[in-house]
Amino acid sequence: MKDRKSVKILLIGIGGYGINYLKELTEKDLGAVVIEGVCEVMPEVYEQFPVLKEKNIPVFQTPEEFYKKHMADLAVVSTPIHLHYSQIKTCLSKGSNVLCEKPVCTSVKGAKELIELERETGHFVAVGYQLNYSRDVLQMKKDILSGLFGRPVQMKALHAMKRGSAYYKRNSWAGKIMVNDCGVHDSPFNNACAHQFQVMTFLLGSKMDEAAMLSKVTGELYRANPGIENYDTASVKGETADGVPIYYYTTHNLERKSFGPVSEYRFELGTIYYGKDFGDGPVNEYVAVMNNGTSISYGRISKGERMQKLYDAIESTRDRNHPVCTISCAIPHLEAVEELSMLPIVPVSEGMIKWFGDEDDRYCCIKNAEEVLEQCYLNQLMPKESGAGWSK
Template structure:
């Protein structure tokens, strides 16, 4: 069994700093054989990297010309994930790629083929799916402890303002400068974990998510972006389970994530800051802990998979396909995102946030009543668009 795991970290500003922080706390910065970033000085860890004599490269190709790594951690813009993951695997590295896995199904399929050919693993960094609390919950779901699933829902109200949308050139964009698919949105970035979670926890196997049969989609936008900052998605799985995802950045008070999973025999609930709890009709309860406490457990899982050679990755390409298919289908259902009418939009000065008064209350009512906004009928709501998903969309 190996005792060390050599690492290359691609992207060291933004979320990449979370990985550097974790590696430093674990006493594993010496395992980092190089970092890749075109503007490394923008990272708050740049001074530490210099002090530790960790080589800095402007491209992943340059790194592999000089070094090798057991594990490549990709924390770069969405439209770079597939290309960098392929380069890493072709050069012998296992991969931990930040969510979402890629910008398109075609890129994801290329990643899957290269993974299978090179015999490397590719993990996708949906945090909760690596947590022990969600793994225990999913195991109980699979073993039928709660009976058959009936429906599930989640609500995420996270304010994001001017600074968030101006942090990069690709924030809120549909495509990159050369037409690369990005589709950056609340459902494909900040709150993507919780859309994926609905699919993942109902997957038949540890490494799979529930497959989607159809979607009903409502998208809205208050900010000046190409995608959307508010959405309501009603999905139906192949097992005929109804899933409701409600999320918005266009609000001025934070709430969530929270979710509820309804089964024949029990209801599982979670609210941010608490534990996942299952409650049966007879009064029995079971607590699974808080998945947020294991935010970076994905890193430990991947390092251990390298050290022991197990390749036991709970959330990889197959588990992430339903989220990617959902994003593709959401944009196909509503290719032109309607803006909230100006009379319903406000702007706060500090912090600079564009928001819709009353939107939080509307989405919370939707969550409580298991309805779409157009069914609640606020004055800005538009009827949802339906889209069916062929089973052939899934490559496995």
Template sequence: MEEVGFAVVGVRNFADSYLHNLEELEAEGKMKLTAVVVKDQVKNAEKVRELRHKGIAIYSSYESLLKDAKNSVDIIGLPVSIPTHAEMAIEGMKAGYDILMEKPPAPTVQQLDAIMKTEKETGRFTSVGFQFIHSNTIRKIKQFILEGKLGEIKEIAAKGFWPRFKSYYDRNDWAGKSIEMGKLVLDGPMHNAFAHYLNNMIFLAGNDMQSSAALKRVRAELYRAHSYIESDDNSCLEAETTTGTKIYFYVTHVPEKLRHPYMEIVGTEGKIEWHMEEEKTKIELNNGQVIEMDNEGLNPHQEVFRIAADKKLGLIEELYCTPENTRSFTVAINGAYDSAKKIKAIPQDLVEEFTNDEGEYQTVLKEIDDLIDQAFAERKLISDLEQVDWAVKTEWINVENYTAFNPFK
């Protein structure tokens, strides 16, 4: 078996996790890190020396990698900024490489469609790094649903409470931005930090192991509590698939207390509860049967690389996560912005900004935890809770034939 050569663009932030995962996976004999793009080799001099000592080629630009790395690189990993995903993936495929692209795949559905068009034209593939689509629990849950054991899926709901400090928004030029250098970013919680959990729900509602559900309509509310960012940091969404399943999503970066994502899947024959932390899953069927499972020790972050390598080696026919089966996720995000029309600033007298005990500058929206819990329990958006006078009602957007998102029109 030949080893698949991987290149990674970047060495900092999430790119560092790519390098770490590939280093650990090399012992399995399927893949090898062979090249890295490091633009600022002075600032990253120590890392450059370490990589060169291991025999890894260093390139100063993406363009030079594309031109000169064909003898050693098969798949290029792109843990890069959100607004560059589509352009860099397309350039890479046209240059003759397969692509492993970090989530979210692209800010707009038309960019995602351009990636799929390039796949067909070049015969190359793009795998998307939504790691939970590669996890045992999500795939087992989907198989359980496809076997009809949960009956007809009526609704899927998820919520998550992750504080994001000023250091998070200061880590790069596009964090917390809706637009950066004239390009859409849409760096809100639904499109970035919590993107996995929206994508999970849409995937689980799909009609086979390769497909996500097609969406009929979307309604969403986008709010901002942080005083120094422009994107949303507190968001909720409801959607309906073309087969009638309802999807509900509630996420915040300004909670009073950190809580990891939790998902409920409700069918006519029972309910599934999934916890992101340790991927604990509990299935309770109407006949009294209770099934519990976890991820069986599989690291889904590393499975992303294994599946891309297996596809390249011809060991599997289908990638797990692709531009095609993440298209509905992108449609949901674009439809959410169309529905909300604008990001609503929350009155600052309801917001606390302070330096916490860890020395991080933190923003908290008072009582948001209880509001999200109530909205989740009642399957309502925040504006549907009568006591929330800062919330704004929004309109349903039909997305059945959605082909373009343009907030500048």
């Protein structure tokens, strides 16, 4: 049996989502994979993460410090949004492939510059939109590209997650529009609930490693929580370059923990659902119902590993190819974020807001958020069109 090439990995940021990568690499046997180093500015990092000392993993303050005496085949970037661009540039220029958490950077211009740097260095940047790596989603995209469903007609999705004061206080950029003169535009649309919008553009891409470009983006943006800068509720309508309308609805202002995800992708020959209730409760898998009455359950397909994006990045590093979720796949979502940033943010009237929780984690809820967003989703409407009455 052919020996697998050893892959040296640099983890940049383990204090937030990056802890998932540290656990995956230290708690599972991934074969010939070595954590060459960790970059983390958190104080007392060895006390916070004893596994670093146990496995003799060195810690550095910056990627530049690491690369002075070390090299990595793959760098995994899980740092604040506004640091992604410069850290990816450093890693590419030092000879590493990169897996970066979404968003890949803060602007379309920056993303295009990183694509050019990929070409110059011969190394890849993969973006961590995990749905793009899920094997059921990839099979679904293959079926779409094969023409099984015919021409796309309309895409829509809804996904909302409750977030309170602890979420916004966890770092210096949560809920911010700008950080250090950099437009981070942190919101449910750009961060926690980004995946269901991005995957719609990915599924409509003309190739497996491309997403559909958008010709139009509009929407309504609302801020219920007065303690943040950016919007925390959004209804978005986009249109692809091929004229396919895309609708998306999200908020952080719920009473319950989450709402959705639910999705409906309509094609000429059938419709693909996620979270649809066919009579026995919501089915949390993708199910295609064809116009002729037949159905396809994508739940029969194993999704792969929970951190499949990491496994794919490791194998692509070994095989010298590119993981499926490229920077190009991330650009339509970045474009939508930029277009939405030019729209007004409407404050939700105080009479429509309910507060609950305690001083450690206080939640701001729009009283009728679930009902309004559900009606908007079912009927492809904006909140104003539904008579929501949220604005002052």
